[in-house]
Amino acid sequence: MSCDRFFSRDLSYLYIKTARASHPSESPSLGVFRPNPLPLSQNLSRLSKKLNMQSSVLGFPRIGKNRELKKATEAYWSGKIKQEELLATAKAIRAEHWKLQKAQGVDIVASNDFSFYDHVMDHSFMFNAIPTRYQNLGLSPLDVYFAMGRGRQEATVDVPSQEMVKWFDSNYHFMRPEVSDSTDFKLNSTKPVDEFNEAKAAGINTRPVLLGPLTFLHLAKATKDSKVKPIALLSKLVPVYVELIGKLVAAGAEWIQVDEPILVLDLPTEILEGFKPAYEAIGKAGAKIMLATYFGALKNNVEVLKGLPVAGIHADLVRSPQNLDAVLPILSKEQVFSAGVVSGRNIWKTNFQKAIALVEKAVAALGKERVIVASSSSILHIPHTLESETQIKPEIKRWFAFATEKCAELAVIAKAVKEGPAAVRAELDANAADVKARAESPITNVKAVRDRQAAVTPAMHERAAPFETRIAAQQEILKLPLFPTTTIGSFPQTKEIRVTRNKFTKGLITEADYQTFIEKEIKSVVDFQEEVGLDVLVHGEPERNDMVQYFGEQMEGFVFTLNGWVQSYGSRCVRPPIIVGDVSRPAPMTVKESKYAQSVTKKPMKGMLTAPITILRWSFPRDDVSDSVQAQQIALALRDEVQDLEAAGIRVIQCDEPALREGLPLRTEDWAEYLKWAIDAFRLMTAGVKNETQIHSHFCYSDFNDIFDSILRLDADVISIENSKSDMKLNNVLSQYTSCIGPGLFDIHSPRVPPVTEFKERIDALLKHIPKERLWINPDCGLKTRAWPETKADLENMVAATRQAREQYA
Numbered sequence: 001m002s003c004d005r006f007f008s009r010d011l012s013y014l015y016i017k018t019a020r021a022s023h024p025s026e027s028p029s030l031g032v033f034r035p036n037p038l039p040l041s042q043n044l045s046r047l048s049k050k051l052n053m054q055s056s057v058l059g060f061p062r063i064g065k066n067r068e069l070k071k072a073t074e075a076y077w078s079g080k081i082k083q084e085e086l087l088a089t090a091k092a093i094r095a096e097h098w099k100l101q102k103a104q105g106v107d108i109v110a111s112n113d114f115s116f117y118d119h120v121m122d123h124s125f126m127f128n129a130i131p132t133r134y135q136n137l138g139l140s141p142l143d144v145y146f147a148m149g150r151g152r153q154e155a156t157v158d159v160p161s162q163e164m165v166k167w168f169d170s171n172y173h174f175m176r177p178e179v180s181d182s183t184d185f186k187l188n189s190t191k192p193v194d195e196f197n198e199a200k201a202a203g204i205n206t207r208p209v210l211l212g213p214l215t216f217l218h219l220a221k222a223t224k225d226s227k228v229k230p231i232a233l234l235s236k237l238v239p240v241y242v243e244l245i246g247k248l249v250a251a252g253a254e255w256i257q258v259d260e261p262i263l264v265l266d267l268p269t270e271i272l273e274g275f276k277p278a279y280e281a282i283g284k285a286g287a288k289i290m291l292a293t294y295f296g297a298l299k300n301n302v303e304v305l306k307g308l309p310v311a312g313i314h315a316d317l318v319r320s321p322q323n324l325d326a327v328l329p330i331l332s333k334e335q336v337f338s339a340g341v342v343s344g345r346n347i348w349k350t351n352f353q354k355a356i357a358l359v360e361k362a363v364a365a366l367g368k369e370r371v372i373v374a375s376s377s378s379i380l381h382i383p384h385t386l387e388s389e390t391q392i393k394p395e396i397k398r399w400f401a402f403a404t405e406k407c408a409e410l411a412v413i414a415k416a417v418k419e420g421p422a423a424v425r426a427e428l429d430a431n432a433a434d435v436k437a438r439a440e441s442p443i444t445n446v447k448a449v450r451d452r453q454a455a456v457t458p459a460m461h462e463r464a465a466p467f468e469t470r471i472a473a474q475q476e477i478l479k480l481p482l483f484p485t486t487t488i489g490s491f492p493q494t495k496e497i498r499v500t501r502n503k504f505t506k507g508l509i510t511e512a513d514y515q516t517f518i519e520k521e522i523k524s525v526v527d528f529q530e531e532v533g534l535d536v537l538v539h540g541e542p543e544r545n546d547m548v549q550y551f552g553e554q555m556e557g558f559v560f561t562l563n564g565w566v567q568s569y570g571s572r573c574v575r576p577p578i579i580v581g582d583v584s585r586p587a588p589m590t591v592k593e594s595k596y597a598q599s600v601t602k603k604p605m606k607g608m609l610t611a612p613i614t615i616l617r618w619s620f621p622r623d624d625v626s627d628s629v630q631a632q633q634i635a636l637a638l639r640d641e642v643q644d645l646e647a648a649g650i651r652v653i654q655c656d657e658p659a660l661r662e663g664l665p666l667r668t669e670d671w672a673e674y675l676k677w678a679i680d681a682f683r684l685m686t687a688g689v690k691n692e693t694q695i696h697s698h699f700c701y702s703d704f705n706d707i708f709d710s711i712l713r714l715d716a717d718v719i720s721i722e723n724s725k726s727d728m729k730l731n732n733v734l735s736q737y738t739s740c741i742g743p744g745l746f747d748i749h750s751p752r753v754p755p756v757t758e759f760k761e762r763i764d765a766l767l768k769h770i771p772k773e774r775l776w777i778n779p780d781c782g783l784k785t786r787a788w789p790e791t792k793a794d795l796e797n798m799v800a801a802t803r804q805a806r807e808q809y810a
């Protein structure tokens with residue numbers, strides 16, 4: 001049921017202003033709205049006197065110390081609280097975060113970094129880039145906004161959400177803006193102004209942050225019915241920025257942070273050429289613009305920054321210390337440099353000595369008045385505070401700094417440069433001791449692990465024989481029918497499973513009782529698969545909380561947080577494991593369950609493992625050794641697991657690598673190197689088995705078209721790959737795949753059950769691209785989020801269609 005009728009419509013947090021409702025006196029025209037009395041240069045010199053080694057945070061996590069925002073938002077969605085309560089919670093969270101940052105000593109604090117769902121979507125909404133499907137649904141503005149983020153299904157309304165896309169190479173996801181020739185860009189909400197005023201009322205003068213117009217349009221796509229290139233709309237969009245910045249200036253904002261993270265990507269000329277006209281217009285709006293880039297190296301893109309009428313430039317010196325040498329020479333005499341020396345992306349304590357050296361280099365070139373000490377990016381990507389992590393051993397905890405602690409670090413670094421090291425001697429000494437302790441800790445350098453890495457040979461990455469030989473040997477043993485059917489691993493994680501696992505974790509039931517429970521679950525999932533008539537069975541993964549955490553908890557080198565949540569998308573948060581040391585596997589991790597599952601069926605049981613890149617990408621990685629070294633350590637640990645499964649009689653082993661695609665570097669010139677070590681890690685994990693053992697791999701969550709040749713290079717015997725949602729768009733590359741392949745036949749995210757005819761049509765379509773002896777039949781991904789009734793119906797229909805196909809194509 002819709003709860004809209006309960007909401008008062010005059011709450012203006014996400015205030016939609018219709019064209020007619022706007023006051024004539026408020027309607028701005030380009031460049032004349034609230035003209036700034038001083039020319040920019042004068043503004044800057046006035047400002048320069050005030051600036052002296054200030055510290056700055058580009059944006060703070062929004063979800064709240066204990067995920068208060070998530071809880072309130074979900075309560076609102078389910079009708080448990082009203083809009084007023086949600087807005088009040090959000091307001092309290094913002095105030096708390098501003099005060100917290102100030103209390104830690106941060107000078108420049110952002111506003112408008114808050115979002116109910118996603119900051120990119122906030123801009124779509126604010127600029128009136130609201131696709132027509134969300135309009136005229138009779139929803140409140142806030143519900144229109146949420147419908148864009150999560151879709152809306154009820155009796156009279158059925159709209160899907162906007163497309164969700166990964167935010168650069170982070171684990172945050174944004175909603176992709178949609179624009180067309182008819183998008184009527186205008187100021188649709190006053191969110192940045194409202195939040196600026198809100199902070200001001202709380203006594204805090206903030207620097208509002210906006211996503212820049214080039215980034216907004218580069219990340220946007222044209223609506224289905226429009227052929228427009230989003231960048232062609234730049235001249236229509238920029239006046240809205242000018243109007244908005246004018247309003248912020250009128251409210252008292254002096255500086256505005258405008259984020260253009262796309263400057264670390266390979267960019268087409270038309271995007272690069274847009275910077276000059278856009279910022280020439282924006283520069284006249286009366287504010288001092290801090291143009292912020294982050295997440296990587298600017299490289300040649302630095303050229304477009306030269307001569308832009310902005311008051312400052314921010315660059316990420318954590319991801320790319322070279323940015324310092326790139327940016328310093330292009331700054332004009334008055335421009336300020338914001339040095340991003342404290343990571344917004346990882347949880348490691350900043351090495352003060354290194355950070356201070358970078359800042360001092362900037363100061364030597366520019367003077368203290370023109371340097372700001374900043375977080376490398378928004379610190380959105382880090383958990384709120386280390387304070388709650390009471391269970392992490394103190395000797396490891398001292399290596400970490402979460403969001404709150406990063407704020408304090410910024411203040412110390414700024415003070416060290418401003419007043420000299422003596423002013424913060426105790427902090428510097430403590431930091432140096434922590435850094436040293438980590439470097440010297442036995443867990444960061446385990447001889448056995450390093451020796452094993454040194455002994456890795458090229459031959460360890462090669463299967464004994466080529467695919468054709470292997471598949472024949474496998475078929476001898478497995479005797480699978482044409483079009484073998486299987487699933488991807490997990491079966492519905494019922495409430496009973498989760499409750500029992502929790503009880504076990506809390507010590508409320510014995511290990512023996514838990515084991516009995518898990519075996520009962522496995523047995524019933526195996527029986528179910530036999531009844532449905534699947535060919536290669538799985539044990540269902542009832543013992544796993546999460547496909548990465550489950551393995552991390554059983555390996556050396558990982559630690560886990562109690563409350564280290566970070567926003568993944570919307571209200572969804574994840575709690576990534578932290579890789580703290582060299583990784584190894586003290587004992588088998590999955591053998592007991594797989595062996596038991598195999599013991600209760602004559603059909604082949606598929607062992608189920610998460611592969612190295614996915615474990616690495618879905619954790620916080622170390623920053624003291626490279627990703628490739630970490631991936632190799634994980635691969636060696638998993639290699640042992642693969643061989644133990646084989647020794648235990650498991651003939652088919654699936655190694656899930658859904659994050660392979662998302663690990664791709666931001667710049668294409670870096671792809672080859674990444675793919676080399678990532679593929680090597682997979683091969684190191686899997687290549688030690690006999691020809692008779694069948695290696696499967698699984699891919700989902702991304703569009704794999706552009707790395708399909710790399711998937712081939714994994715040399716797996718069978719791959720399953722998400723396909724159904726993408727309108728079977730993989731079909732064209734499928735024919736290139738030379739091993740067996742199971743493109744997903746149904747979308748596991750939807751409760752909809754495709755009829756047998758639809759399954760059969762999909763199989764027919766796939767057979768146009770894939771030779772029949774190589775086609776496998778399976779869903780898109782694991783079934784753990786589904787309920788049993790639809791799972792049963794889906795699989796029954798899938799098997800029925802397969803049987804028809806077998807008759808037809810035998």
Ligand code: MET
Nearest residue numbers: 488489490656658782783
């Ligand atoms: C995100 S991929 C998930 C694969 C895993 N084996 C599962 O079935 O849940």
Ligand SMILES: [Zn+2]
Nearest residue numbers: 658700781782
């Ligand atoms: Zn999957």
